[in-house]
Amino acid sequence: MILAIDIGNSSIAVGCVDTENIYFLEQLSTNLSKTELEYAITLKNAMELHQISPEAVTGGIISSVVPQLSDTMRRAVKRLIPGEVRLVGPGLKTGLNIAIDNPAQLGSDMVVNAVAAIRQYPLPIIMIDMGTATTISAIDKQGRYVGNVIVPGVRGALDHLAYCTSQLPKISLETPRHLIGKNTTECMQSGAVAGTAALLDGMIQRIEEELGETATVIATGAPAQAVIPLCERPVLYDDGLMLKGLLCIYEKNIRQNKRRGKQ
Ligand SMILES: Nc1ncnc2c1ncn2[C@@H]1O[C@H](COP(=O)(O)OP(=O)(O)O)[C@@H](O)[C@H]1O
Ligand SMILES: CC(C)(COP(=O)(O)O)[C@@H](O)C(=O)NCCC(=O)O
Ligand SMILES: [K+]
Incomplete structure (x- = not known):
């Protein structure tokens, strides 16, 4: 299961997903003044509300059209879950x-x-x-x-x-x-x-x-x-x-890195 986050200009969609299921999908409001800690706490609460423990999450992926928030969110996710956190953008293969x-x-x-x-x-x-x-x-x-x-x-x-x-x-x-x-x-x-x-x-x-x-x-x-x-x-x-798109891109990149022996 991965944690997938889509940062839009009005709201941030957050969900946990794997190839079989969407475990939850929730919206947070996009707030440029929130800190890494505040986003980490909000994400932790959202996962807790859906009975998902951070250890069950193998990685994270973020899409953002609000560049000012991308790194804050990436660091927030890193504080919460043990695995890799990817940001859709240069360096990440999408196949598109x-x-x-x-x-x-x-x-x-x-x-x-x-x-x-x-x-x-x-x-x-x-x-x-x-x-x-x-x-x-x-x-x-x-x-x-x-x-x-x-x-x-x-x-x-x-x-x-x-x-x-x-x-x-x-x-x-x-x-x-x-x-x-x-x-x-x-x-x-x-x-x-x-x-x-x-x-x-x-x-x-x-x-x-x-x-x-x-x-x-x-x-x-x-x-x-x-x-x-x-x-x-x-x-x-x-x-x-x-x-579904975030999960697909995440898997594409994890598989590729595994083949290259990176993890
Ligand atoms: N269920 C809904 N019905 C109607 N409008 C909504 C609903 N949910 C969100 N909106 C409004 O639609 C606008 C854009 O949606 P949102 O998904 O938040 O945009 P973005 O992807 O740009 O963050 C927001 O201003 C929000 O208030
Ligand atoms: C067009 C958008 C503002 C839509 O963002 P959203 O409504 O999802 O917040 C966003 O995709 C964006 O900033 N795009 C970059 C410019 C472009 O796609 O040409
Ligand atoms: K959105």
Whole structure:
């Protein structure tokens, strides 16, 4: 079993996983001022709550799109578990063929999710990740990661709208009952949730035209649960992509090092 951590701009997903099971998956809030000790204590508590003892964990792997936190988290994990702790990035083999201007620039969350998606779903793939940003990644029929689209995330866009206006409230992200809203909250929910579904449908169609093929469409990230039921195009929801991708990358690197006799 390994400890897998995905540091996003709003939240940190933490889970324990092996090839058979996902033992738990929890979210912490991303907090740049938390220290190594504070993260170590939080991780320890999360594992304890799920009755997982640190000795049962053979290693750890971290994906981070918040570089300021990467090392703090790595040190926190090292204090907690006995095994190796890897960070997705230069020096770690992912097996993903990244066909973009500068592969090192691609957010490691997209790398990890793409690794899992390619193993599990028919190519080509359009992969949507809804977080602070909504990203739409394209993977061609050869399994090459050919690029993505970055759109402001639904939650942040809504919060910004409330912040910039006198009369628009902060609202929760729920699937609207009507497209044509009858009150301010319904109108905003329709714009945010149904509007994002329409954006996704439109972008999927245009990306497929650019790929020249029909793709498998997969979505991950909490806001997707409210949005994708309103997409006209069938979209598979898979909230396990990140854990599966991290486990796969971890194993790839441990196996390789074992073969080289490093451990
Ligand atoms: N269950 C949920 N339903 C709707 N929105 C959610 C849910 N969980 C988290 N969010 C919101 O979605 C936004 C982005 O999600 P998150 O996974 O935290 O992003 P990131 O991957 O960038 O850290 C956050 O602002 C969060 O408040
Ligand atoms: C696009 C992102 C901000 C998405 O992050 P998230 O919403 O998961 O917090 C992140 O993947 C990132 O910072 N990427 C680096 C730039 C790039 O991928 O081109
Ligand atoms: K996330």
